[in-house]
Amino acid sequence: MSEPRLVEIRRNVLRQNDFLARSLRERFRSAGVFVASLVSSPGSGKTALLEKILTLLQPRFRVAALVGDLATENDAMRLARSQAPVRQIITGTVCHLEAAMVENALNGWDLHPLDFLFIENVGNLVCPASYDLGESLRIVLMSVTEGEDKPLKYPTIFNSADVAVVTKTDLATVVEFNWDTAGKNIQSVRPGMDVFRVSAKTGEGMNAFLEFLASRLKESRQPANV
């Protein structure tokens, strides 16, 4: 009988994705386009928020979107109403976007004229957390109808995001949404996280969020401090 032996390795399992994401990030940076992704559970209002963002940013900026979905092109059709260029990524059975899917979807697309590119992930609060897409900002959404404890149930994705947006604020009173509890829960899993409150339906809170995006774009174009 031979003796078992341990061979040390040290290799990141998602090395290929991380490598691709880094090269995408470099490509976005050199094209001067600011890339933000949206993650949430299904039905939190990613597409509604994105439609509003694309429409409202367009007078000032050149915007585009990639949208991931398991099976349909419905979201891309909805977003196309904003007149912004939109491409759909149909993932089939895959429950999240990966860097390679983003790269494929960008094939032949000149990014230089763009200011913003938004990537809408598949509705899922678990799997997208593990995959870097090369974005500079990850936005996690939770709607008031989902309850205040979403961050505690899905701490990993909230922790992987840079900013939280609470959506459907026009329904907050009806569902007796507790803002203090929600705020505490978000800060508990991601201390210091910026939180925005918006209603894509009424437009409430949209201006503050758009100003935040515009300031992030401006920052990203300033030469890095040496």
Added chain:
Amino acid sequence: MHELSIAMSIVEAAQEEAERRGGLKVNAVHLRLGALSGVVKEALLFSYDMAAHDTPLQGSRLIVEDVPVRVFCPKCQAPRRLDSVQFFVCAQCGTPAGEILQGKELELSALEVDE
């Protein structure tokens, strides 16, 4: 549920590393799995046999080492272990601590092979 695709990546990576070292016969694959990796250990273990089926790693075991989250406490100015991923506070002084030092690992750490 993306653990099956993660398991397939693990098998692929382990196979590559074994081949690169002259075609080692792998009995077990050691994985470091962070509490913030976004991967569920039980689902991963469940998927591993399926992923290894019909590959040179068929019959090998997956051995998972849980890696807890460590954060830097801005008040203590020291690394601290996090008790729960739901509460990013220093276990010693209760100060919110968001700077992650460890806990996102999804890393092949070793191969157990026949000598």
